[in-house]
Amino acid sequence: MKLAATDFDGTFCPIHEPVPQSNIDAVKKWQAAGNKFGICTGRGLSLIDFELQKYPDLQPDYLVCNNGAVIVDKKKEILTSLTFPCEMLQGLLDMPLIHETNNPMRILTETDMYLLDIPTAMEFGLNIPMEKVTFAKAREMPKVVQVSMRCATVEEAQETTAKVRAKYPEIIGNINRNYVDLNLKEANKRDGLRRLLTVTKWQPEEIFFIGDDQNDLPAVEYFHGYTVETAQPFMKEAAKAVYPTVGDMLLRNI
Structure with a gap:
């Protein structure tokens, strides 16, 4: 086989x-x-x-x-x-480059995905309806496996990854074009x-x-x-x- x-x-x-x-x-x-x-x-x-x-x-x-x-x-x-520990997820979402971004973001659990309620003119780029959630609600979600951001450029995705990893070495940024998926580093x-x-x-x-x-x-x-x-x-x-x-x-x- x-x-x-x-x-x-x-x-x-x-x-x-x-x-x-x-x-x-x-x-x-x-x-x-x-x-x-x-x-x-x-x-x-x-x-x-x-x-x-x-x-x-x-x-x-x-x-x-x-x-x-x-x-x-x-x-x-x-x-x-591989799910985020609660304290790590809350700390990640509280980081200024995440909490104050104008880039569209998603938060994903083991089975579902949600669009974070961020004031932005840029679409995430997926032709599928997504429920919007606040940062406060996202911080309390169980079984979160990924936080995703659509950046303006590949370089911005790389910079975002570097800043997150500087604070949380346990998190990796999986970059695909100008999108960055933040997962636990074993993911x-x-x-x-x-x-x-x-x-x-x-x-x-x-x-x-x-x-x-x-x-x-x-x-x-x-x-x-x-x-x-x-x-x-x-x-x-x-x-x-x-x-x-x-x-x-x-x-x-x-």
């Missing part, structure tokens, strides 16, 4: 486009050969499930969500999660896949990871993974090989 894991946005699903049918067909052939397939994404469970409902023929064997903070099986049942796609193997006791003969941006880099490096032709040059340099699509990678290695 082989195990494949793909990033979703920009990798399995081109930006602002639907998932190519050729990718879905390749997944079905991969699974029919007795292999496992899953999506490894920065999206929370509710958001990736919202997308997957558009493609009933696509049935992943697992999902690694929130950059590795939440892992679920094919029935969407939680296998393991990354590399370690998420490793936890998946621990809880499922799967023992694949090979692991095939493919991604296209910064939050995929640790997994690409660790698993000697792959990237797609639309990825940034630094990803192509790190990858074992570059494929036109995820479907091409699956069929080449089936």
Whole structure:
């Protein structure tokens, strides 16, 4: 049995486009050969499930969500999660660069996501309705796994990450383009896949990871993974090989 894991946005699903049918067909052939397939994404469970409902023929064997903070099986049942300690979450939300930002922000629990009530003219960039919550309510939420911010630039996302980590070394900033997801530092796609193997006791003969941006880099490096032709040059340099699509990678290695 082989195990494949793909990033979703920009990798399995081109930006602002639907998932190519050729990718879905390749997944079905991969699974029919007795292999496992899953999506490894920065999206929370509710958001990736919202997308997957558009493609009933696509049935992943697992999902690694929130950059590795939440892992679920094919029935969407939680296998393991990494949640913020209450005091750390409250301290993070009280930081001036978070509490006083004009950038749109979300707070995500194991299963749901909410839009923080911030006065801003910038949209978060997701075409899905989200309930708004105040900072006061967010501070008391249980089982929070991620706080996400849409920054104006990649550089601002990097600066935000650096400032948060200076106060909380236990928090990592998973950056994807100009978005930054703040998770516990063990929540990354590399370690998420490793936890998946621990809880499922799967023992694949090979692991095939493919991604296209910064939050995929640790997994690409660790698993000697792959990237797609639309990825940034630094990803192509790190990858074992570059494929036109995820479907091409699956069929080449089936």
